[in-house]
Amino acid sequence: xxxxxxxxxxxxxxxxxxxxxxxxxxxxxxxxxxxxxxxxxxxxxxxxxxxxxxxxxxxxxxxxxxxxxxxxxxxxxxxxxxxxxxxxxxxxxxxxxxxxxxxxxxxxxxxxxxxxxxxxxxxxxxxxxxxxxxxxxxxxxxxxxxxxxxxxxxxxxxxxxxxxxxxxxxxxxxxxxxxxxxxxxxxxxxxxxxxxxxxxxxxxxxxxxxxxxxxxxxxxxxxxxxxxxxxxxxxxxxxxxxxxxxxxxxxxxxxxxxxxxxxxxxxxxxxxxxxxxxxxxxxxxxxxxxxxxxx
Amino acid sequence: xxxxxxxxxxxxxxxxxxxxxxxxxxxxxxxxxxxxxxxxxxxxxxxxxxxxxxxxxxxxxxxxxxxxxxxxxxxxxxxxxxxxxxxxxxxxxxxxxxxxxxxxxxxxxxxxxxxxxxxxxxxxxxxxxxxxxxxxxxxxxxxxxxxxxxxxxxxxxxxxxxxxxxxxxxxxxxxxxxxxxxxxxxxxxxxxxxxxxxxxxxxxxxxxxxxxxxxxxxxxxxxxxxxxxxxxxxxxxxxxxxxxxxxxxxxxxxxxxxxxxxxxxxxxxxxxxxxxxxxxxxxxxxxxxxxxxxxxxxxxxxxxxxxxxxxx
Numbered sequence: 140x141x142x143x144x145x146x147x148x149x150x151x152x153x154x155x156x157x158x159x160x161x162x163x164x165x166x167x168x169x170x171x172x173x174x175x176x177x178x179x180x181x182x183x184x185x186x187x188x189x190x191x192x193x194x195x196x197x198x199x200x201x202x203x204x205x206x207x208x209x210x211x212x213x214x215x216x217x218x219x220x221x222x223x224x225x226x227x228x229x230x231x232x233x234x235x236x237x238x239x240x241x242x243x244x245x246x247x248x249x250x251x252x253x254x255x256x257x258x259x260x261x262x263x264x265x266x267x268x269x270x271x272x273x274x275x276x277x278x279x280x281x282x283x284x285x286x287x288x289x290x291x292x293x294x295x296x297x298x299x300x301x302x303x304x305x306x307x308x309x310x311x312x313x314x315x316x317x318x319x320x321x322x323x324x325x326x327x328x329x330x331x332x333x334x335x336x337x338x339x340x341x342x343x344x345x346x347x348x349x350x351x352x353x354x355x356x357x358x359x360x361x362x363x364x365x366x367x368x369x370x371x372x373x374x375x376x377x378x379x380x381x382x383x384x385x386x387x388x389x390x391x392x393x394x395x396x397x398x399x400x401x402x403x404x405x406x407x408x409x410x411x412x413x414x415x416x417x418x419x420x421x422x423x424x425x426x427x428x429x430x431x432x433x434x
Numbered sequence: 435x436x437x438x439x440x441x442x443x444x445x446x447x448x449x450x451x452x453x454x455x456x457x458x459x460x461x462x463x464x465x466x467x468x469x470x471x472x473x474x475x476x477x478x479x480x481x482x483x484x485x486x487x488x489x490x491x492x493x494x495x496x497x498x499x500x501x502x503x504x505x506x507x508x509x510x511x512x513x514x515x516x517x518x519x520x521x522x523x524x525x526x527x528x529x530x531x532x533x534x535x536x537x538x539x540x541x542x543x544x545x546x547x548x549x550x551x552x553x554x555x556x557x558x559x560x561x562x563x564x565x566x567x568x569x570x571x572x573x574x575x576x577x578x579x580x581x582x583x584x585x586x587x588x589x590x591x592x593x594x595x596x597x598x599x600x601x602x603x604x605x606x607x608x609x610x611x612x613x614x615x616x617x618x619x620x621x622x623x624x625x626x627x628x629x630x631x632x633x634x635x636x637x638x639x640x641x642x643x644x645x646x647x648x649x650x651x652x653x654x655x656x657x658x659x660x661x662x663x664x665x666x667x668x669x670x671x672x673x674x675x676x677x678x679x680x681x682x683x684x685x686x687x688x689x690x691x692x693x694x695x696x697x698x699x700x701x702x703x704x705x706x707x708x709x710x711x712x713x714x715x716x717x718x719x720x721x722x723x724x725x726x727x728x729x730x731x732x733x734x735x736x737x738x739x740x741x742x743x744x745x746x
Binding site: 176181182230233234237239240241243244245247248249250251252253254255256258259367371372374375377378408411412414415416418419422423426 | 492548553559
């Protein structure tokens, strides 16, 4: 058998693929967290729960309304984003003037509430969701077999990350967002409706979590805990990357997914904690994170 | 009256607390009361961090849970006496706090919270994998043993007095820490960190020491709880437990002397009496969390103290 570094090539590539998939989710979620943090100055602890809601909405759209995967790919992020808009208008906007830790506590409560509600209705084992037929099956890449759906997830997440990056770094809307991050009062004095911008940014960031939830639905079991398991790792990713830049969040997300996958090949017991070990190393050498500005 | 640095109102409140500790086992289940006291101790430690130096840790479950595991393991498998077991639990919490605190105090605010959460998640994964914790089953059937090798703790009331003694000692210690010269500097750092630094205080060492103390409180609390129930499980080391203790502090009143105890009482009572509603407990806890942040930031004791114009 073809070997690389003393490991069978299919194993290596298989884990690399899984690593990139995990990395796509880290990237999409930490991207949403970074966008929200930039403008609202809060860390959205409910991000993982909203990711979970996205997956359940995908399932619900098919089960109750007969809307298939492709429809869900559009509808679910909008629904989750709309829900986020509601949360921002009803709850979050009241705490902008407080110590930023209250934002974390408020969204922590939201996460618990959402997770509890879904556990009540669906039980902790959750439901299953199948990818559309066209995305089933595998392709032979020559050096390995790749399930089509996994390739699709990677492509979709790379595209969405690219679009968000472009929106924020290269468009007028993005320039407004960045300006409002730097100095909201000044931007408001130019006639920009900053509170609306903030609300829409939250909705957008949360919609991104919803989109990630749609992608995750056929891949993992759709259950109430799926978000909280992921979000703790994503927080470590955010600490490693620092929340200074959009590009940094994307690169760190994919990079850590790959590192995790490789650890699974070379030292399996370490794979669950490798992200945290990297976090410790980064904290010791670059406390502001790889892409962060010194606070 | 300056007993332990208590104000008049605090002396009265402390007196009421002592009376309640003596009287309540006559009307309430000792097991329930012991649980409340263990969690009070846990919350008192968390309050040192949250209330007095202004650091929000979302990873306190790590010290609580590991303290519980080490005490349970030491008493069950190494055959040590319960008081040694609890001391080992506290040392475990302090040791973990030393290492994690050293890392976490490099950042402040939300980064601090995320770092503590991530480190606690690492401890959780360790607890799932490590052989001595028993994985999903936890460590079960931990004997309470004999205190100092003499007094059997199998009777609930014997255990109750031990827990009460540990709780009162912990409470007085926490209060003493805050009302020492060290505590004054700690509060100065909370109020205005740059000014405290400019006065020559090494803010990081103060933060670190408070973090270690909070870990030790959590470790003792976790260890004692594992002996009360004879079990140490993954629940105690998982992230919702970290949220729960923060909720206790928030609900009772951040930075108050008696708040963590009241917060622990309310949360534990709620869990016990709503246990039959399953996951609704989580929903209600989440809702209370949100309500506290939005409209009730002083907490129960903070609010009472504010009305009476007294620091409680």
